[in-house]
Amino acid sequence: MQLIIEREKLIKPLQQISNLLNGRPIQPILGNILIEVNNKLLSLTVTDLEIDMVTHILLLKSDKQGSTTVPARKFLAICRNLPKESIINIFSKDNHIFINSGNSRFSLLTLPSTNFPNIDNWHIEIEFNLIQGSLKQLIAFTQFSMAYQDIRYYLNGIMFETSSEGIRAVATDGHRLATCFIKTHNKLPNYSVIVPRKGITELMRLLNGENTNLKIQIGSNNIRVYTNEIIFTSRLINASFPDYHQVLQKHLDKSLEVDCILLKQALSRAAILSNEQFMGIRLNISKNQLIIKANNPDNEESEEKLKVIYNSDKLEICLNVIYILDILNILKNGVVRLSFKDSMSSVRIQNIANENICYVIMPMRM
Structure with missing residues (x-):
């Protein structure tokens, strides 16, 4: 694998996905970024097994295809501390990745990309488009009512409910309840999922409220949101949410x-x-x-x-x-x-x- 890229094209998406990797990973591979080069496309992927983030960067030319994984924090620190407008030459050999820019040379130990968790093995039940600002509104008006580390784990997140009329978000910690409803142009099937607190927090960081369309895919165990820069996937809480209708009615x-x-x-x-x-x-x-x-x-x-x-x-x-x-x-x-x-x-x-x-x-x- 080999690629040449401008520092500015790499640093922002690298920072966005690296925010997910806090603390000590339960497996060494989970502290690494999966780097893949395919024709003129560079893909960077991180996961903590609960949330996955993928970003794609268009390269100026078709570089040598391949994939590897590199320690996320070290890789980000190296790229961040290189001079602005630097050109970075990255290539892998054996079990190392080499990062060259100007007079700077670095080599990092890698782990095989075949050991990186497969994040695409799930079935999509429902797919629709939603204005980014609408999704941000649904979360912003309800997220403060989520429970925090409650033994009733289904309260530690936001329930999203689709219907023929629109989308509703509901959160409760048992003492208070928040709900926000928005109408949608397209009629959606009746479906509900619970997105956990961490997934809500990370997703909210990616939403800037722009008037752009997001593609959203939902399955029985996952939700995926395509923003302009990041593909975000979160595991769902597998439980039944309390009947909020009894409270509202x-x-x-x-x-x-x-x-x-x-x-x-x-x-x-x-x-x-x-x-x-x-x-x-x-x-x-x-x-x-x-x-x-x-x-x-x-x-x-x-x-x-x-x-x-x-x-x-x-x-x-x-x-x-x-x-x-x-x-x-x-x-x-x-x-x-x-x-x-x-x-x-x-x-x-x-x-x-x-x-x-x-x-x-x-x-x-x-």
Whole structure:
């Protein structure tokens, strides 16, 4: 295998895929990048057995075909530290790869490409195109509600559900739930998968929100996303996601409307004196008024009053203030609606301008 390439064409895609390889790999080959040259195409592949990333780079000329694997961190460090606009000559011989550029010479020990895990052996059940910005929106509006290292492993990710109407993303940690729905031009079959937290995190890094089409392929155990630069594949969580419909379809007959920014500012101030362990606050709601109260074991207290739109019975609800602030930070501005039934019911939070984005928080006992 041999190729000649400009440093700038190699460094960005190399950095993008190398981000996946953190920590100590469970197998030596998983710390390596698979390098393949086929005609005028250079392919770089990394995997941790849960996520795979592939990038293709067009070469100026057809170099010597072949493949090998090279230590990812060392290879990236060498290329990154070469002078800008360098021309890099790379070739493999026996069990080494040689990297030459200007007056610099490097040789790295390689492992056979035949030992690299096969990442293409899976069956595609559904394939469709989606605007990159839409996928980023689905993730951005829901990912903060994923569980973290929960023993109910099916909560440690986002569930994506396709239907004839569009695509819905849902995440929950058992205390709060986030869902975002977008309509699609093409009717899709009914299908649902759970993408694990790490897959969501890595995929989000690749999405820049451009108005470009992504090709998405889904199978029973994998999801693959083709961006302009990277082919991303993640294993799926093989489990059933909780029935979120039961939460969203509950009849909540009381609602309060308030400016998102004013509510966020008031909650942020009140939270300063809340219990640092439980982060609970009380919402005392009466006709067109919301009083936010917080206290802590040191008998310190805070109180905020806000004018709101509310015309139902008085009630008091206790909620985790961090959960509310997480939602308001995502919604950013506009008028938000809080819907509930009584002091012990869940609270639904939506921006009245876009009801395709919905959040539910369970109450606290204080």
